[in-house]
Amino acid sequence: MTRYIALLALILTLASCKKDKDETTEIPVTTDTIAEPAVLSFDNKIYEKKSTLGKKEPRTSVSIDVPEAVGPGADSINNKIFRTVREIVHFGERPADAKSYSEVMASFVGAYEELTKKYPDEDIAWEAKVDGNIAYQNDSIVNVKLTHYVFAGGAHGYGADTSLLFDAKTGRSIKPDDLFKDKKGFTALAEKKFRAKYNIKGNINSTGLFFLDEKFALPNNIFVTDKGYLLQYNTDEVAAHAEGQKDVLITYNEAKPFQAPPQPSPRGR
Template sequence: MYYKIAVAIFIALVAMGCNEEKNIEISSESFTEKELTICENTRCPEVTINYVEVFGDTEVSEKINRKIKNFILSSLILGEDTEPTAKTIEEAATGFIEAYIADKNAFPDMAGEYFAEISVNEIYTSADHLCFEMRQYLYTGGAHGYGTTTFLNINPQTGDELSTEALFTNKNEFTAFAEKKFRQQQEISADQGINDTKFWFENETFYLPESVGFTRDSLIFIYNQYDIASYADGPIELKIAIKDAEPFLSTD
């Protein structure tokens, strides 16, 4: 009898432990080229990185921090590589600066110094959802630089990424709803083709960016330069109020 009671209490405690929210904390961090040894006696291009780091539950925080760091390392890649070989932010920034020095030595009359601005900010937090806004802007020669804004949605209980499909009950239905909002915002009538004005959606069909940002009040979709329009048009933002999108969301 006592054994059965003890087992029941043990199972209850385990169940309670499984249902507890993961305790994680988020702190702001920063890095600049001034922290690098290579820049002590050399004029270096500016590298400014502002990001967040997650602490607390080790397994969860490591997963999230790995995703954030990979974005930063990937943003500093120059050349044809698509996957970062650097293991640390310092190493990636050093590689960016060394690439600039090599290009400057090869082309002494090169106008303008390279620079990199990278940021990762937490813009939404709930018990089952974290959203990070991830921005990068690099200038590596030419007429202008190029930047992007994307979003990273995370389950704070597991540290796993929440796919866009997992955030909506029916992605296709929401896309049709979002197109109406986009047309209203851009003053494109329902009987016009989506590309009849300045846009160049592939196959003349409206689609959403790959990632979605969440705030307390809105969903944010950002088409980066060249995604659906020219560089001169700049990033194009579609913002939808949470109250309007709520019927399509699978999370609170």
């Protein structure tokens, strides 16, 4: 009898060991530890400041709404956007040496408050507004558009659009000239389309425009769109203030012989 009891105990012990072994060797596989590839993305941030001085509403104010990049090349993109906003939102001949959006706003509002304390009878509210968005994005290129308006006294304020182009992989800033391997050929095409749109014959300035040296030139701002390159001349850039902006669109098919990589495409964002 003792012999059978011992044999049964041995069988139970072996079964228990096998169960323990099976349980300890089963390692669940999850995807939590698998790193996802870094992707460039944007999230808009809003900064606002308002003066406490002024006899009535609206009071002097600053509103900055800009995309903030996260991912590869984010620092380069964010620094470029900030420096551009700093050049836009300022009073005086030179932009303030601000290190943050808060300092940019404080400088603008501070300039207003300093003047209104000296000349309280000439209290007219100032305004600075910047609205930014991602106008275009694909695997090669990102186009940030800043629409801005600044009034700091005088007959009227000034509104404009600014185009900032970036390499989507590195965050490197792209100059408009970098878009084309044959700038001369692209400029000739743009002039032909510009003349056709605004019915200009003969001298480029014959209809009241004021291109420098009476010679057509590409604008400072070129926007990348789903349809092609939008060449935009802001108010006062080549025409009288009352005429507003001038622009011309060059489709990607038209621009293809002159393009340089990285190239956008009609797909876009």
